[in-house]
Amino acid sequence: DTAVSQTPKYLVTQMGNDKSIKCEQNLGHDTMYWYKQDSKKFLKIMFSYNNKELIINETVPNRFSPKSPDKAHLNLHINSLELGDSAVYFCASSAQLGGTEAFFGQGTRLTVV
Amino acid sequence: QQQVKQSPQSLIVQKGGISIINCAYENTAFDYFPWYQQFPGKGPALLIAIRPDVSEKKEGRFTISFNKSAKQFSLHIMDSQPGDSATYFCAALDSNYQLIWGAGTKLIIKP
Numbered sequence: 001d002t003a004v005s006q007t008p009k010y011l012v013t014q015m016g017n018d019k020s021i022k023c024e025q026n027l028g029h030d031t032m033y034w035y036k037q038d039s040k041k042f043l044k045i046m047f048s049y050n051n052k053e054l055i056i057n058e059t060v061p062n063r064f065s066p067k068s069p070d071k072a073h074l075n076l077h078i079n080s081l082e083l084g085d086s087a088v089y090f091c092a093s094s095a096q097l098g099g100t101e102a103f104f105g106q107g108t109r110l111t112v113v
Numbered sequence: 114q115q116q117v118k119q120s121p122q123s124l125i126v127q128k129g130g131i132s133i134i135n136c137a138y139e140n141t142a143f144d145y146f147p148w149y150q151q152f153p154g155k156g157p158a159l160l161i162a163i164r165p166d167v168s169e170k171k172e173g174r175f176t177i178s179f180n181k182s183a184k185q186f187s188l189h190i191m192d193s194q195p196g197d198s199a200t201y202f203c204a205a206l207d208s209n210y211q212l213i214w215g216a217g218t219k220l221i222i223k224p
Binding site for chain 2: 004
């Protein structure tokens with residue numbers, strides 16, 4: 001029973017397209033995150049939601065829009081995809097904001113061609 | 114002040130040896146220091162963590178050493194095994210409850 005699941009696992013798309021990545025956690029956690037991991041493995045937080053409310057919005061192009069329909073879900077929609085958006089995107093959750101353990105999904109490898 | 118500097122970028126250790134990864138920080142407000150382990154194709158997973166009120170924490174073959182005055186902490190993996198080959202990230206929790214991540218260390222254990 002996967003704790004944090006995200007779909008799809010792989011996503012190949014053309015420049016200019018719009019795509020979404022879905023994330024669900026069944027841990028009952030209050031806080032969810034989106035991270036971007038580049039080709040050098042550097043992890044960068046993009047968004048943090050606590051009880052469906054946006055807490056952290058790092059310097060991310062406004063082409064990226066997170067949506068949290070409920071505490072268990074945090075989806076990421078990306079408009080007008082660019083080559084530089086190619087990366088692995090991870091969803092994560094923690095029990096509360098600043099929780100001592102973040103649980104990560106398996107990642108979505110996005111390739112923009 | 115928000116950075117966590119991690120070294121080395123990559124590390125090769127013989128099976129049975131000790132792997133050591135180091136991290137340094139500047140912000141004295143950081144109060145929780147986890148290490149995450151990431152295998153290829155998987156998300157990072159919490160390995161071990163420490164708070165600044167202790168100097169060492171050990172869990173099995175994994176030990177965190179923490180030097181508050183030097184603002185440094187390190188991960189030691191004793192008796193390193195090929196199954197330990199992964200990317201390791203140190204991190205620190207800031208006063209805004211945000212994890213600040215190191216750049217990662219790719220560890221390869223040679224049989």
